[in-house]
Amino acid sequence: MGRHSLPDGLRSGATGPRRRARRRRAALATALALAAAAGAVGAVRGGLLPFGSNCWDNAVRIRVAAAPGIAPALEEAAEYARDNDVTSDGSCVDVDVTAREAYEVTDALRSEKRKDAAYEAWVPDSTVWVNRILSDDTSIPVTPAGTVAASxxxxxxxxxxxxxxxxxxxxxxxxxxxxxxxxxxxxxxxxxxxxxxxxxxxxxxxxxxxxxxxxxxxxxxxxxxxxxxxxxxxxxxxxxxxxxxxxxxxxxxxxxxxxxxxxxxxxxxxxxxxxxxxxxxxxxxxxxxxxxLDFPFALVDESSLSTDESRAALRFMTLLGEREGRRILESHGFRTDDDDVPDRLIAQAGGRAPQPYGELPADPVEDKEVDETLGLWTITVQSARFTTVVDVSASMSKPVPGTDRSRMEVTKGALVQALGSFTSEDEVGLWEFSRRLDGSRDYRVPVPTRRLGAFVGDSSQRERLSAAFRALKPVPDGATGLYDTTLAAYRTATASYTKGKFNALVLLTDGVNQDPGSMSRSDLVAELRRLSDPERPVPLIAIAVGPEADRKELSEIAGATGGSGHLVTDPSQIHSVILKAVVRAGNRD
The missing domain is CATH 3.40.190.10 (Periplasmic binding protein-like II)
Structure with a gap:
């Protein structure tokens, strides 16, 4: 793990809330012993116990950015470490804690204009922030080392x-x-x-x-x-x-x-x-x-840290898992042991039996669920204007492996499901395309983009769309007129841009362009770049459905608009992919 290895046993959050106190103490002892065996001095000689003020001659200063909720507890723990000459490898550990919102640190680590990291360690309030950095290879890297508390x-x-x-x-x-x-x-x-x-x-x-x-x-x-x-x-x-x-x-x-x-x-x-x-x-x-909230402890840009710095940061983390560290955390309202939550903590927080304060979700939240939620929030809060462009070529009648349903049937189900995520103020429309579907045009527009709460005759836009989604069917022997359709739909989407809403074009196809008379891909990309306006963004979210589609091609086409290309092997994933793509597009704005 990088240049300066963590002591074995600390990788999986050995300092987090304990399932069993005895098991945790044994794990910590093992971790420290393994650290010594890996090349550090022994526990006593290495300063795992206080050894006198002379350790300040070569003290190691560690800067920690911490979520505002836990920063006061970490400041108290840092003061305890200073007052009691807590050391790492014979050097006093001097910890400077700064309260910073986790989203601010996340943005700073992901910033393309960043310089050197301002902190050696980071304690946000949730692993979701760490995972956001880990999934972005342009960020300053972080190295998860464990968790220190829970709430x-x-x-x-x-x-x-x-x-x-x-x-x-x-x-x-x-x-x-x-x-x-x-x-x-x-x-x-x-x-x-x-x-x-x-x-x-x-x-x-x-x-x-x-x-x-x-x-x-x-x-x-x-x-x-x-x-x-x-x-x-x-x-x-x-x-x-x-x-x-x-x-x-x-x-x-x-x-x-x-x-x-x-x-x-x-x-x-x-x-x-x-x-x-x-x-x-x-x-x-x-x-x-x-x-x-699980309050992870992570090293920031570990490869740039000296061995003394990385080990001093980890020493501070292990201090938080020791008796005095747990006492400090619990006095500030944090849980440190899943099996032994102090009654005073629950009472002070406003809990009382028979409220099920001991019930926790069986599984931690997954990144996919987080992306879906963020996508839903973006659409809901900002309101959206989406035009959905669906491939109805003959290949959409092919079966989805492992099911008795065709690509088109599963796609229709996913679109109907996605429709339920939109409010009455959102604007959604439908195009369908193949080749020469409407005279010389490769596309037609069954339902123009309108507000879902608007009525056309006796039917609302939502009802009309739901019916149109369900009526989609592959065209026998139909080819894929991808390029001309994409350009026409994007021209319309940018021309009808609605200020104050999240505008996007969603393209679903299971094939590559099969219209020999259309423009080239390079011409399409160039024209999309020309039409794209950062002041009036309309990202293209291109979704490749099935193995015949070319994700690389779709990513190049979508990238010209600030959008993204995605591959789904099962059309039922479409709803999740759209929400994930919304998050990605929103992060670029």
Whole structure:
């Protein structure tokens, strides 16, 4: 792992919340022993125990960027390390902690204009930020080393709102809590912006997961995202400022003030600890599981660190997993052991039995789910104008391996599913193409792009699109007129650009251009570049369906517009790919 290896046993988060205290202590002891065996001096000689003030003659300074919620705890741990001459390989560990929002650090690490990294270590509030860096090969690299604490995410409420929902005796799923928040003004629910707040992102992902499988699940999730977007704050710290200043006073009726917040247990703990008597929040723990912030510890640009720096940073991480480190973390409202959560922590955070505060999701959130949620949020918050261009050539009748359905049948199902993610304010239309489908043209427009809530005759745009998607069928012996169709659709999309919305063209094809009379690919790319305007962006999201499609070609074509090309082996993946592509396009703006 890079130039300076981590001690064995620290790779998988040995310092995170413990499943078994004894197992964790044994793992830590093994890790330190292996570190010594790997070339470091022994535990005592190497300064794993305090050994006197002379260690300050060659102290190693480590700069740590930390999420604002955990920064005070890390500052206290750093002070403890200084006061007690905690050492690494005989040198005192001098840790300087700076509170920085995780999204700010992420943006800085991904910036093309960056210089050297400003920190040797980073402790964001969630692994989702680390994964975002790991998936971007242009970023300053980070090296995950473990996790140092945890905090589940729930819904904190002012006492009157909690009482109206039956707290603490009544429990709710995420969908049920979201339903209460979207049913008129019954519950004014605030959240951190999921693009900047891991708390908001994980909660919205869990909401989507909770609604998955329901007949109207996508529509319900989109409605929840829309409701949250109207009360979203940039950060978790700012969302706390939206509560009434006096939880028992007249401000509770102020429609601008929130009655409930999506909040981590630790954030509720910290708020309640500083609140006046009677102003504490009550905390609902959803019965279908609370996602959690996991506070990973990562080295920043490890290859540029000296051996002393990398080992001193890891020494600080191991300190957080020792008795005094755990005590400090728990005193600030963090969990350090899944099997032994202090009663005081739960009570101070606003939890009380029979709220299921011990229930955590069985599996951690996947990157795919995060991308889908971010894509949904982008579309919902900004509103979208999408024109969908679907290949109806003969090859779309081929079966999808492992199923008894054709590419077209599965594609239609995916498009109908995606339609449920859009709100009435979004604009969506449909083109279909083959070769010479409408006279000399390779395409036709069954449903022009309009607002989904608009009516044409007795039918809404949503109803017309749903019917048109289901009516799509391959043209017998139809070839693929890809280039001419792409250019015509892109010209129309850019000419009808709607300011204030996320404009995009979505192209679905399972083949390559089969029109010998069309322009060349290089001419198409050049013309798309000419039409593309960074001030009025319309990215082309090109999706190759099946093995005959050329992803490389589609990526080149889409890249000319600031868009992206994708390959799906199963058309049912189309919905997820569209949302992922929206995130990618949004990050480029």
């Amino acid at each position: 589940p995410v729930g819904v904190a409420m002012v006492p009157s709102a909690a009482e109206s929902l039956g707290w603490p005796g009544r429990t709710y799923s995420w969908s049920e809590l979201a339903g209460a928040a979207t049913a008129g003004d019954r519950l004014r629910l605030g959240s951190g912006d999921p693009t900047r707040s891991a708390t908001g992102l994980l909660a919205l992902t869990q909401l989507a997961h909770s609604a998955d499988g329901a007949e109207d699940g996508d529509t319900r999730t989109a409605a929840t995202a829309k409701a949250l977007s109207q009360r979203a704050s940039a950060t978790d710290g700012q969302v706390l400022d939206t509560l009434p200043r006096d939880l028992s006073g007249t401000e509770q009726g102020d429609p601008k003030r929130n009655q409930a917040l999506i909040l981590s247990e630790q954030a509720a703990f910290a708020y309640n600890e500083s609140a006046d008597s009677g102003d504490a929040l009550d905390l609902f723990y959803p019965k279908d599981g609370a996602p959690r």
